[in-house]
Amino acid sequence: MKFLRRMLPALAAGGWMLFAALPAVAAPFNALQPLPKQPPIPAGNPMTAAKVALGQQLYFDPRLSSTGTHSCNTCHNVLAGGDDGRAVSVGVDGKMGTRNTPTIWNAAFNTVLYRDGRAPSLEEQVKSHLLSPGEMGMPDEQAVVMRIAAIPGYRSQFARVFGGSEPVSYDNIAKAIAAYERTLITPDSSYDRYLRGDKKAISGQARRGLEEFQKVQCVSCHFWVNMAGPVPGLAFKMGEGFYELFPNYPGTAYEKQYRLADDIGRYTVTGIETDRRMWRVMTLRNIALTAPYFHNGMVKTLDEAVRVMGKTQLNKDLSEQQVQDIVAFLNTLNGQFPKQTFPRLPATPNGGVIDAR
C-alpha cells in the first residue's frame, strides 16, 4: 500500500526498530487502529497535574496576545471542534490569516505541526503562534515572559511546576501549554469501539463507508491511530513530517473552483522544489465537526470535501453512494470530549497588563 511506500525512507533509516517495538503492530500491518487515551509524551516535557492546570489557564488567557483579545482557544476552541469554524482564522487587530485552522483535538499525535509542517513539536508551535503578527501578535519572547511574570498567580505556579532561577521562561510557557494540549484527546469514538470489537457500534452505511475508504485508498494517507499517518514512535520521529502532494492529480475543475493550488504549501517554508504543494496529512478524527475544509477553507461541506479528495488525490469520480457512505463513516470518528472545569485566570489586582487601547 502507498503508505508503506511513503514510509520506506524512515523505515530504512532505523524506523523499523520503533515500528517493531509497538505491540499493536502485528503482521499483516493493520492501518486501522483505535485512538489511545494518551498521546506520546516527550521526555523533555513530562506531564504533571499542576503543569496541565497551568497550561490550561495559559491556553485560555487572552493576555498572551498583544491586544489582550486572543487566547489559544479563540481559534482552537475546545468547547467545539478544536477549531474556529471559519475558512481562515482572524488574529489580533482583525488580521485575516491565509489558512484554515486545524483542530487542536488529538494534535498531540502529530509528528509535525502546521499544515506545512514547519513546527517540529507542540512546544515549538506554541512559540511561533505567540509571535506571529497575524495571530497572537506579541512583539518578542521577552514581552511574553514579562506579561506572564507580571501576574502573581502565574509566577507562583511556574515556580512550583518548573523550579529553577527563572521559572517563567518562554520555553516553560510553551511546555505548560503543550502539556495541556496533550490532554486534549478524544478517544472512544464509535469507530474506536467498532475496532475494539463492538461490531454494532457503527451503522451498516458507516461500515460500507469504511470499506470504500480502504478500497479507494483514502487509507493510504489517512491511517493509524489519528487517521493522519505515522505518530511519533511509529517509523516517524517528532519533527519528521508525513506529507502528501495536494492536488495530487492537478488540473481538475475542483482545483480551479476552490483555488486549491494557489497556496504552494510546504515550499513556502523550505523553498525546495519537491515541496511545492506538499501538505502535511491532516487527521480525520472529528472531521465532521471542523468544517470548512482544506488549507484555504474553501470547501464548505464534508461530502464535497470527499468528492474533491477522490478526484484530486485518487483520480476517482466517487459515486454519490460512495460519498454518502464515506461521510457516514467519517461521522463515526467523532470522539468523546473530556469534561473540563473552567480555569480561573490569575488576576493582577488593582491594575492590568494590557497596554493597548
Place this chain on the structure above:
Amino acid sequence: MKFLRRMLPALAAGGWMLFAALPAVAAPFNALQPLPKQPPIPAGNPMTAAKVALGQQLYFDPRLSSTGTHSCNTCHNVLAGGDDGRAVSVGVDGKMGTRNTPTIWNAAFNTVLYRDGRAPSLEEQVKSHLLSPGEMGMPDEQAVVMRIAAIPGYRSQFARVFGGSEPVSYDNIAKAIAAYERTLITPDSSYDRYLRGDKKAISGQARRGLEEFQKVQCVSCHFWVNMAGPVPGLAFKMGEGFYELFPNYPGTAYEKQYRLADDIGRYTVTGIETDRRMWRVMTLRNIALTAPYFHNGMVKTLDEAVRVMGKTQLNKDLSEQQVQDIVAFLNTLNGQFPKQTFPRLPATPNGGVIDAR
C-alpha cells in the same frame, strides 16, 4: 445621605411599597448589605436548569457574531473579572469600541444596563449587543435566528426549554443568555462575611478603608448589595436608572489628563440636556479585578481611580493613607466565582454556519 435624596423621586412614585417590603431594610436604613446568592428574577423569564445550560452554550458560542470570532465571553470573560482587561473593547472585524467593558459578574443586580443605561434589562442588552456593528455585528434579528436555528442541538434545546411553534426566536435567545447571566453571581466575599458578623474576615486596613469609604461619601452612590445603588425591587424598578454626574466637580486636572469629559454619557442616548455627562453608577464588586477604569478605560490602576473619584466626585484630595485604605477595602469585594463545567457547543456535522471568509 445623598442616596436617599436621589431616591426620593422613586420613593414618592410608589417605591416605598417595594422598599418597605424588603425584610433586610430596617430602620435606620443600612447602605451596606451583603450580596444575595440569587439576583431578582423577572417574572417573564423564570429560571430553569435547562434554560441556564442553553444560555451558557450561547454565551460561549462565537457563532452569534457575524464573523464567528466573538462570543459574549470574548469581552465579558467569566474565566476572569467578567470583562476584557482592555481600555475599550474590540468587536468583529477588529472594530474598536469607545467605552470600557463593564463586568458581567453580578450584572443581574443592575436596574439598567450599559454605562449610559440604554438597556432596561439583561435581555434587551443581549439583543442590542448582537446587532451592534462594532460588537457582535449580526445584520439583523432574522440572521441571528437563522444562524441558531441551523444548529440541530440548539433547535432541540429551544423546543424543550421554550416550546411553542417557533421556539428559536430572538426573544428566546436573549432570554436564555440572560438566564445564564443571572447565575453569574459572586457571593461570599470577605466583605460579605464581615457584614454577616465575621469581624476578622477583613484586615484592619480594610476596616479603616470601609470607614473612609463611608466618611468621605463614596457610599452615597456605591451602596446596597451590589455597591451600585438600588437593585430591582428596592425603590427602583428594572429600567429605572441610578445615574450620577461624572465628573461631578468639573475642570480638575484629572479630567483633562484622562479626558473624562470627552464622552457625554447618557446624553448621547436621550439628547436631554440634564443627561449630559450622566453615567450609570457602576458596581464596585470585583472592582480590583476589572482594571482599567472608568468609561474610557483611561485610568490603569485602582489607587489612581480612587484618587480621581475623590477629586472629581467629592471634591476631596484624599491622602495617600486614605487611598491605600480604601483600595484595601475594595479588595475585600472580590467574591467567590461559581465553578462551571465547559459547555459543549452543539455541532453542525458535515458543514458550518459561518459564511465570512
